[in-house]
Amino acid sequence: MLTFLIRRILYVVPIAIGVTFFVFSLVHLAPGDPLSAVVAGDAPREVVDMLRAAYGFDQPMIVQYLRWVARALSGDLGRSLATGRPVAAEMFAAIGNSVLLAFLAAAIGFTLGAILGGIAGYAQSSWLDKLASLIAILGVSVPHYWLGMVLVILFSVNMNALPAIGIGPAGSAFWLWTRTDWSHAILPAVTLSVIPMGIVTRTVRATVAETLAMEFVQALKAKGLPGHAVLLHVVRNVAPVCLAVMGLQFGYLLGGSILVETVFSWPGTGFLLNDAIFRRDIPMLQGVILVLAMFFVLLNLLVDIVQTLVDPRIRRG
Amino acid sequence: MAAQPPAPAIATSASAATPTRGYWATVGRRLMRDRVTMACALVLALILLAALLAPLIAPHDPFLGRMPRRLRPFGILNSLGMSDNPRAILEHPFGTDELGRDMLTRILYGGRLSLFMGVTPVFNALVIGGLLGIVAGFLGGWVNTLIMRTIDVFYAFPSVLLAIAISGTLGAGIVNAIVSLTVVFIPPIVRVSESVTTSVRTLDYVDAARASGLGTLSILRVHVLRNVFGPIFIYATSLISVSIILASGLSFLGLGVEPPNAEWGLMLNTLRPAIYTRPEVAALPGFAILVTSVCFNLLSDGLRSAMDVRI
Amino acid sequence: MSGAPASGAAVPLLAVEGLKKHFPILGGLLRRPVAWVQAVDGIDFAVAPGETLGVVGESGCGKSTTARLLMHLVAPDAGTVRFGGRAINAPGGIGLSELRRQMQMVFQDSYASLNPRLTVADTIASAPAGHGMKRADAQRLAHDLLARVGLEPALFLRRYPHELSGGQRQRVNIARALALSPRLLILDEAVSALDKSVEAQVLNLLLDLKDDLGLTYIFISHDLNVVQFISDRVMVMYLGRVVEIGPVEAIYAEPAHPYTRALLDSMPAMDPDRRTTEPPLSGDPPNPINPPSGCRFRTRCTFAEAVCTAREPALDTVAGAKFAGHHAACHMARAGSGHSKAPAPGAGGDSANPVTAGARP
Ligand SMILES: Nc1ncnc2c1ncn2[C@@H]1O[C@H](COP(=O)(O)OP(=O)(O)OP(=O)(O)O)[C@@H](O)[C@H]1O
Numbered sequence: 001m002l003t004f005l006i007r008r009i010l011y012v013v014p015i016a017i018g019v020t021f022f023v024f025s026l027v028h029l030a031p032g033d034p035l036s037a038v039v040a041g042d043a044p045r046e047v048v049d050m051l052r053a054a055y056g057f058d059q060p061m062i063v064q065y066l067r068w069v070a071r072a073l074s075g076d077l078g079r080s081l082a083t084g085r086p087v088a089a090e091m092f093a094a095i096g097n098s099v100l101l102a103f104l105a106a107a108i109g110f111t112l113g114a115i116l117g118g119i120a121g122y123a124q125s126s127w128l129d130k131l132a133s134l135i136a137i138l139g140v141s142v143p144h145y146w147l148g149m150v151l152v153i154l155f156s157v158n159m160n161a162l163p164a165i166g167i168g169p170a171g172s173a174f175w176l177w178t179r180t181d182w183s184h185a186i187l188p189a190v191t192l193s194v195i196p197m198g199i200v201t202r203t204v205r206a207t208v209a210e211t212l213a214m215e216f217v218q219a220l221k222a223k224g225l226p227g228h229a230v231l232l233h234v235v236r237n238v239a240p241v242c243l244a245v246m247g248l249q250f251g252y253l254l255g256g257s258i259l260v261e262t263v264f265s266w267p268g269t270g271f272l273l274n275d276a277i278f279r280r281d282i283p284m285l286q287g288v289i290l291v292l293a294m295f296f297v298l299l300n301l302l303v304d305i306v307q308t309l310v311d312p313r314i315r316r317g
Numbered sequence: 318m319a320a321q322p323p324a325p326a327i328a329t330s331a332s333a334a335t336p337t338r339g340y341w342a343t344v345g346r347r348l349m350r351d352r353v354t355m356a357c358a359l360v361l362a363l364i365l366l367a368a369l370l371a372p373l374i375a376p377h378d379p380f381l382g383r384m385p386r387r388l389r390p391f392g393i394l395n396s397l398g399m400s401d402n403p404r405a406i407l408e409h410p411f412g413t414d415e416l417g418r419d420m421l422t423r424i425l426y427g428g429r430l431s432l433f434m435g436v437t438p439v440f441n442a443l444v445i446g447g448l449l450g451i452v453a454g455f456l457g458g459w460v461n462t463l464i465m466r467t468i469d470v471f472y473a474f475p476s477v478l479l480a481i482a483i484s485g486t487l488g489a490g491i492v493n494a495i496v497s498l499t500v501v502f503i504p505p506i507v508r509v510s511e512s513v514t515t516s517v518r519t520l521d522y523v524d525a526a527r528a529s530g531l532g533t534l535s536i537l538r539v540h541v542l543r544n545v546f547g548p549i550f551i552y553a554t555s556l557i558s559v560s561i562i563l564a565s566g567l568s569f570l571g572l573g574v575e576p577p578n579a580e581w582g583l584m585l586n587t588l589r590p591a592i593y594t595r596p597e598v599a600a601l602p603g604f605a606i607l608v609t610s611v612c613f614n615l616l617s618d619g620l621r622s623a624m625d626v627r628i
Numbered sequence: 629m630s631g632a633p634a635s636g637a638a639v640p641l642l643a644v645e646g647l648k649k650h651f652p653i654l655g656g657l658l659r660r661p662v663a664w665v666q667a668v669d670g671i672d673f674a675v676a677p678g679e680t681l682g683v684v685g686e687s688g689c690g691k692s693t694t695a696r697l698l699m700h701l702v703a704p705d706a707g708t709v710r711f712g713g714r715a716i717n718a719p720g721g722i723g724l725s726e727l728r729r730q731m732q733m734v735f736q737d738s739y740a741s742l743n744p745r746l747t748v749a750d751t752i753a754s755a756p757a758g759h760g761m762k763r764a765d766a767q768r769l770a771h772d773l774l775a776r777v778g779l780e781p782a783l784f785l786r787r788y789p790h791e792l793s794g795g796q797r798q799r800v801n802i803a804r805a806l807a808l809s810p811r812l813l814i815l816d817e818a819v820s821a822l823d824k825s826v827e828a829q830v831l832n833l834l835l836d837l838k839d840d841l842g843l844t845y846i847f848i849s850h851d852l853n854v855v856q857f858i859s860d861r862v863m864v865m866y867l868g869r870v871v872e873i874g875p876v877e878a879i880y881a882e883p884a885h886p887y888t889r890a891l892l893d894s895m896p897a898m899d900p901d902r903r904t905t906e907p908p909l910s911g912d913p914p915n916p917i918n919p920p921s922g923c924r925f926r927t928r929c930t931f932a933e934a935v936c937t938a939r940e941p942a943l944d945t946v947a948g949a950k951f952a953g954h955h956a957a958c959h960m961a962r963a964g965s966g967h968s969k970a971p972a973p974g975a976g977g978d979s980a981n982p983v984t985a986g987a988r989p
């Protein structure tokens with residue numbers, strides 16, 4: 001068990017190296033000179049060379065990479081080419097906003113998914129099951145950026161009940177825990193929640209059905225054990241699987257919120273990323289992607305460890 | 318599958334008594350009986366046909382904008398007693414977009430790029446990822462380690478993030494979007510192909526084939542490929558729906574297809590400001606994406622259960 | 629030299645010396661081998677042309693691994709295998725592809741050893757086709773072989789494995805193995821999964837085929853009745869080693885090794901009067917990762933003495949054996965080994981076998 005934990009933790013190292021290398025090489029994938037975002041095309045040569053040296057673009061690849069990693073480790077993700085401010089500072093508030101949105105969406109999606117999936121698994125082939133499965137299919141098939149638009153049409157345009165954009169009253173960039181702020185979060189959170197809702201529903205349904213079909217559960221039922229005893233067994237079997245799926249889904253929520261954040265002008269990392277892409281602000285792009293990917297790597301690690309601790313069937317050596 | 322050897326003359330009469338059928342025949346029969354799957358296949362076939370025949374059946378020019386006609390409402394809805402000109406009803410049955418282009422025409426044309434950009438990355442990834450995974454699974458050892466550890470790095474990115482990272486760096490354009498989505502779908506396909514191949518490789522019949530002195534290539538062709546293709550293919554079909562949503566999503570962000578081309582995600586993007594004036598028109602392209610994606614998902618589910626036969 | 633066939637004048641068809649395979653157990657942080665499973669640990673035996681060598685032993689003693697080593701499905705760590713007097717993969721020896729044409733194997737699991745996507749005809753024809761036979765010829769061969777193993781070709785050629793019964797599938801496996809006209813057939817638990825009546829049919833088929841085609845068999849099984857029925861000689865394995873080998877009459881009537889006797893005692897006798905009640909073999913076999921020192925059987929042997937821990941008994945001719953070519957690896961079978969029940973050095977051939985004496989009614 002301990003060996004497994006150490007192995008699993010050490011395994012993050014090569015992955016992290018791979019991730020940093022990939023993110024770093026994005027600069028070189030980009031067409032054109034990375035400096036083109038800061039200098040005009042007709043700038044004098046000396047100015048360009050000076051800037052090139054200032055940003056370190058004149059060094060060999062590997063030196064640039066090592067420097068970049070060393071700086072990133074100390075929390076310095078470089079400066080935005082567009083605003084000149086440190087990337088880390090620009091990202092700070094945005095990460096908080098994205099995590100908040102992801103938490104809200106996860107709360108909605110996971111709860112609904114667990115309920116729908118549980119019902120569907122218990123009442124297999126009934127109309128309830130069919131309905132839940134239909135909702136799940138729609139959840140995983142809907143283009144959520146479009147769903148966001150539809151919700152805005154319904155609740156903001158037609159009913160004028162909820163605000164359509166932003167995180168708070170006009171221009172606000174921070175979550176303030178006010179009633180208005182909550183009302184701003186409803187539509188984006190619901191929009192973002194449909195995919196995990198669909199996936200959790202399908203997972204829970206399959207696992208519940210599988211557990212109920214297991215011989216020992218059948219035997220328990222035959223022995224006339226009360227419903228809640230059977231339920232306990234079901235939960236015990238379903239929980240570890242659910243946990244793993246939910247962990248991954250939470251990562252996807254954070255990494256995949258860019259479309260929803262764009263639709264709702266939610267000032268999170270996705271919004272930042274979108275800006276960076278259109279300003280060709282490579283350091284910003286790299287910084288956001290690096291942080292989100294690293295977060296995802298650590299989340300995967302956590303899910304694996306928790307799952308091993310929770311699931312008695314997994315005994316890894 | 319491969320052609321069956323010609324049966325001896327007597328076999329035909331005898332096998333009529335004990336009907337024998339191959340795997341794909343069984344799968345086909347089961348699919349035909351599955352009404353939901355067949356309905357989805359039919360809808361998808363119609364969408365594909367409409368997209369292919371767009372130049373013949375579309376009522377207007379997809380690029381011709383007429384500013385005086387911009388953002389017309391659904392002509393079909395108008396017919397509910399509001400219009401006094403019956404011909405105008407059918408002029409733009411689904412209204413016009415922000416530049417006055419006919420929506421029905423653009424939805425029909427948009428299907429071409431949307432389907433193409435949804436299916437192509439999965440196909441590419443199926444070829445590349447399937448090959449890598451089968452090689453990794455069949456050879457094992459350090460080749461496996463090298464391929465699978467590299468794949469693990471790409472697995473460290475949520476798919477949307479990876480697609481946007483690559484597309485955002487490469488810039489907008491159809492080819493760039495296809496490249497980035499291909500990269501997104503390779504890792505999961507490699508994982509599935511590797512695990513399926515590894516489990517097939519250790520089966521007795523592969524050992525039996527080795528024991529009868531068959532070469533590596535013919536073992537791979539006859540015994541491994543035939544048995545791993547099904548599961549890998551099913552998995553790939555389940556990615557098409559995601560791919561269509563992601564491809565349109567990239568266009569929606571301005572990273573995929575560029576104007577003035579017709580593509581559902583891009584149409585959704587350019588029509589966004591119209592949600593306040595013509596919500597039904599603005600939402601229409603997304604509905605097309607939804608229908609296509611639901612059908613692909615259900616089709617893939619149906620295929621999975623039809624191919625899940627112990628044979 | 630040990631385990632030479634009884635009629636050992638001619639060159640043996642197959643001669644094995646010092647064959648060894650240890651599987652690594654990976655562990656620790658670096659996934660390095662932390663231990664080795666001594667699946668097959670240096671075995672010697674030979675098979676004469678035309679005979680049937682039965683191989684018996686408890687589960688996990690290395691029977692299947694031996695079979696796979698002979699087919700070179702797993703690479704041996706050490707040892708030599710000679711086929712028809714020619715070394716394998718050595719200069720002037722026999723190549724792997726040639727070896728696999730002359731030596732074929734039938735696997736235990738009749739279902740898993742057939743590709744579910746191939747018809748019976750394609751399965752049988754695939755090996756000769758792979759060796760360059762024309763497609764039409766290979767298909768005709770499949771037709772003939774199917775008839776040969778007792779399946780009506782018209783009914784079965786175009787079937788898929790899932791459309792066959794267990795006995796029919798194993799017949800197809802035998803036909804597939806025969807398709808390359810091998811001289812030696814390894815049957816690894818080939819009838820173990822079949823019903824008793826079907827098993828008898830397939831055994832008779834095997835006997836017929838052997839006579840008609842002049843085959844040599846290595847017949848692996850844990851069913852001692854079946855082995856007695858089909859074998860000319862029997863080899864008993866324990867924890868990766870050969871503990872006894874000899875003519876079938878010698879092994880069944882005069883077992884020299886306590887393990888062999890224990891196996892025979894646990895065998896469901898045909899005659900109810902001879903059924904023993906006490907379990908002759910208690911406990912599980914020891915871990916093949918750390919086999920006991922000295923004699924590997926000593927942890928379960930009722931005759932174990934100090935010498936058994938100190939020295940490992942070699943596989944050698946049984947002292948006073950009534951049958952030629954009867955070898956056992958036990959100190960009691962060796963004159964002057966230091967075991968109290970061993971015959972005195974130079975004692976005559978009429979000394980009682982300590983293992984059988986007084987033990988069997
Ligand atoms: N590929 C492998 N890797 C590691 N250990 C193995 C491998 N194959 C076999 N072993 C081990 O080698 C030992 C011998 O196995 P083998 O299959 O030869 O036994 P067997 O005599 O055929 O048993 P059975 O009667 O159950 O078929 C066992 O302890 C087994 O666990």
Ligand code: SF4
Pocket residue numbers: 885886887923924925926927929930931932933936941957958959960
């Ligand atoms: S050598 Fe000793 S322990 Fe081994 S079988 Fe013979 S008597 Fe028993």
Ligand SMILES: [Mg+2]
Pocket residue numbers: 691692693817
């Ligand atoms: Mg075995």
